[in-house]
Amino acid sequence: MRIIKLAIVSTITVEKQNSNKDKLSYLKDFNEMFEFVKSSVNSVYDMKRAGLSLMLHGMPTRIGAYHVLGSNVIAVNKLVLDLVRKYSTTNEEYNAYLFTVLLHEYLHSFGILDENKVRYMTVELCKKFFGENCTVSTMAEDPLKIFPKLGLVNYDKFENKFELIKNFDNSNQTYIQ
Numbered sequence: 001m002r003i004i005k006l007a008i009v010s011t012i013t014v015e016k017q018n019s020n021k022d023k024l025s026y027l028k029d030f031n032e033m034f035e036f037v038k039s040s041v042n043s044v045y046d047m048k049r050a051g052l053s054l055m056l057h058g059m060p061t062r063i064g065a066y067h068v069l070g071s072n073v074i075a076v077n078k079l080v081l082d083l084v085r086k087y088s089t090t091n092e093e094y095n096a097y098l099f100t101v102l103l104h105e106y107l108h109s110f111g112i113l114d115e116n117k118v119r120y121m122t123v124e125l126c127k128k129f130f131g132e133n134c135t136v137s138t139m140a141e142d143p144l145k146i147f148p149k150l151g152l153v154n155y156d157k158f159e160n161k162f163e164l165i166k167n168f169d170n171s172n173q174t175y176i177q
Helices: 014-026 030-045 078-087 091-108 115-130 135-141 148-152
Strands: 053-057 065-067 073-077 162-164
Touching: 014 030, 014 091, 014 115, 030 091, 030 115, 053 078, 065 091, 073 078, 073 091, 078 091, 078 148, 091 115, 091 135, 115 135
Parallel strands: 053 073
Antiparallel strands: 053 162, 065 073
């Protein structure tokens, strides 16, 4: 049986929180974002794993993302992600959404199945890593606080196609693809 640490392992200074917020705003792609997610989880919860894949999948709008239990796959709702990009007024808003979604599913990939526990850990990490009163912490609590229009969109189908993101979670690869 594997024991998962849920205690905060370090105190993050206000200066570091500000630096983390700045860095989040400038991340450019899924891989950079996921590396930042992994770094934040390791610094706050002392947990890490590698070898995950990311797929973008059209699915009902009530689902932001999911982790396929027992696999290395994180699936993000392409429809919702496209809407977030459309509704975002800043790169910070889009990146905050993507960070929280990837963070949430990354935590599930450790075998933490309790949805309420993962939501709590996501909010806790964002508040510790970025500060209490910032976009990413608000997004972790409820994306509709930033993007209320998302609640008005009702798409209820799983699409048969998906897009696998290349060069995702590749920092631990020791071979050339």
